[in-house]
Amino acid sequence: MADSPSKILKENIWYSNPVFIQILGICSTLAVTNNLINTVIMTVGLMFVTGFTNVTVSLLKNLIPRKVRMIVQTLIIAFYVIIVDILLRAYLPDVSKALGPYVGLIITNCIIMGRAEAFAQSNGPLLSFWDGITSGLGYMWVLMIIAFVRELLGFGTLFGMSVLPEGFTHWTIMVMAPSAFFLLGTFIWISKTIMLKNEGGRK
Amino acid sequence: MKKDGIIYTVVFSFIIAFLFVFLLSLAYGATKEKVAENARITEAKAYLSAAGIEIDDPGKIESAFKKAFPSFNEKAPYNTTTIDSKKIIVSPFSGNGLWGTITGVIAVTADLKRMVGLAIISHNETPGLGGRIEEKWFLDQFRGESISAKIEVSRGGGSGDTDPDNSKVDSITGASRTSSAIEVIVNGKIDELKKMIGGTN
Numbered sequence: 018m019a020d021s022p023s024k025i026l027k028e029n030i031w032y033s034n035p036v037f038i039q040i041l042g043i044c045s046t047l048a049v050t051n052n053l054i055n056t057v058i059m060t061v062g063l064m065f066v067t068g069f070t071n072v073t074v075s076l077l078k079n080l081i082p083r084k085v086r087m088i089v090q091t092l093i094i095a096f097y098v099i100i101v102d103i104l105l106r107a108y109l110p111d112v113s114k115a116l117g118p119y120v121g122l123i124i125t126n127c128i129i130m131g132r133a134e135a136f137a138q139s140n141g142p143l144l145s146f147w148d149g150i151t152s153g154l155g156y157m158w159v160l161m162i163i164a165f166v167r168e169l170l171g172f173g174t175l176f177g178m179s180v181l182p183e184g185f186t187h188w189t190i191m192v193m194a195p196s197a198f199f200l201l202g203t204f205i206w207i208s209k210t211i212m213l214k215n216e217g218g219r220k
Numbered sequence: 221m222k223k224d225g226i227i228y229t230v231v232f233s234f235i236i237a238f239l240f241v242f243l244l245s246l247a248y249g250a251t252k253e254k255v256a257e258n259a260r261i262t263e264a265k266a267y268l269s270a271a272g273i274e275i276d277d278p279g280k281i282e283s284a285f286k287k288a289f290p291s292f293n294e295k296a297p298y299n300t301t302t303i304d305s306k307k308i309i310v311s312p313f314s315g316n317g318l319w320g321t322i323t324g325v326i327a328v329t330a331d332l333k334r335m336v337g338l339a340i341i342s343h344n345e346t347p348g349l350g351g352r353i354e355e356k357w358f359l360d361q362f363r364g365e366s367i368s369a370k371i372e373v374s375r376g377g378g379s380g381d382t383d384p385d386n387s388k389v390d391s392i393t394g395a396s397r398t399s400s401a402i403e404v405i406v407n408g409k410i411d412e413l414k415k416m417i418g419g420t421n
Binding site: 088092100103104106107110114118 | 223224228229232233236237240243244247248251254255258261262342344349351393394
């Protein structure tokens with residue numbers, strides 16, 4: 018069960034990426050990716066929550082009765098999410114306003130629960146922390162690419178700065194949630210093709 | 221004690237819930253003042269922006285607010301002040317958006333003939349769609365808009381309606397319901413102000 022840190026990294030970033038292989042956290046993938054700044058903050062928040070939830074679950078794993086295991090994990094996740102929310106509200110009010118209800122919705126992101134249950138329950142705290150952070154990274158880079166395309170075509174901006182010429186017609190569909198489905202589908206298609214090609218090469 | 225026994229489970233659940241909630245309330249208590257201050261600044265900024273004064277430095281907002289609204293009474297339904305030797309009326313509003321309550325500030329001239337400006341304090345509209353009601357291009361369309369007739373938020377050319385005399389505002393693409401909510405809220409508020417101050421026009 019004890020995987021090496023580099024193997025965990027590879028698994029979480031590519032081979033069993035939470036978004037395009039495990040198809041977890043899709044709700045937020047659709048919701049926040051029309052804007053790069055919101056996406057960065059949301060994914061950093063998720064990284065933080067996944068990392069620390071994993072540590073906490075891993076530390077407490079021998080104390081938690083099996084019957085209430087899930088509910089305790091949810092409690093720990095909710096704890097860290099509210100901490101993120103409080104910190105944003107106090108120190109980054111503009112971001113907190115922009116993200117609104119999405120911060121609270123980190124709680125429902127299946128990646129966190131999935132990692133706590135599948136990894137932290139049976140591994141040490143340090144390795145669990147690493148697993149949480151890399152899962153967050155795996156989530157982050159996919160969302161960043163989707164957000165890059167959506168913000169560029171939907172608003173003609175990147176990180177809020179205008180990059181496309183004035184006359185560019187904005188693609189309103191890119192601002193709306195359905196476009197994330199198209200982009201995610203395309204993303205899965207491309208990544209799977211690359212993955213299958215690599216496997217074929219190995220044989 | 222057996223780890224899967226009922227007593228252990230209950231005691232453990234109680235302790236862990238207590239511990240985490242306790243830590244949360246500590247964090248909440250520690251940031252409470254900062255959060256309240258942020259809320260005050262947001263509100264003051266909205267009043268200033270409705271009155272046509274844009275200030276971005278959060279440190280300067282409170283002093284600018286005191287200067288612009290020297291006799292501000294937050295409990296009153298509306299406040300009057302004089303900016304650039306023009307008498308204006310500012311009033312907070314709140315109404316139903318598509319997903320939740322939209323609150324903000326409206327400023328009109330004292331004769332209730334034109335709007336001075338509109339600012340949004342909080343809303344829960346869809347980010348990127350209805351959420352764009354707080355963007356400058358949308359709110360700027362209300363500057364100086366004639367309110368002798370009802371304001372109409374409708375589909376326009378797509379780049380904003382800059383004519384202040386036609387009582388028309390270009391709505392947001394993909395956010396028709398938020399746009400019409402704004403129309404209802406703003407017109408309702410203007411009617412309310414006209415009724416309250418009616419004698420003066």
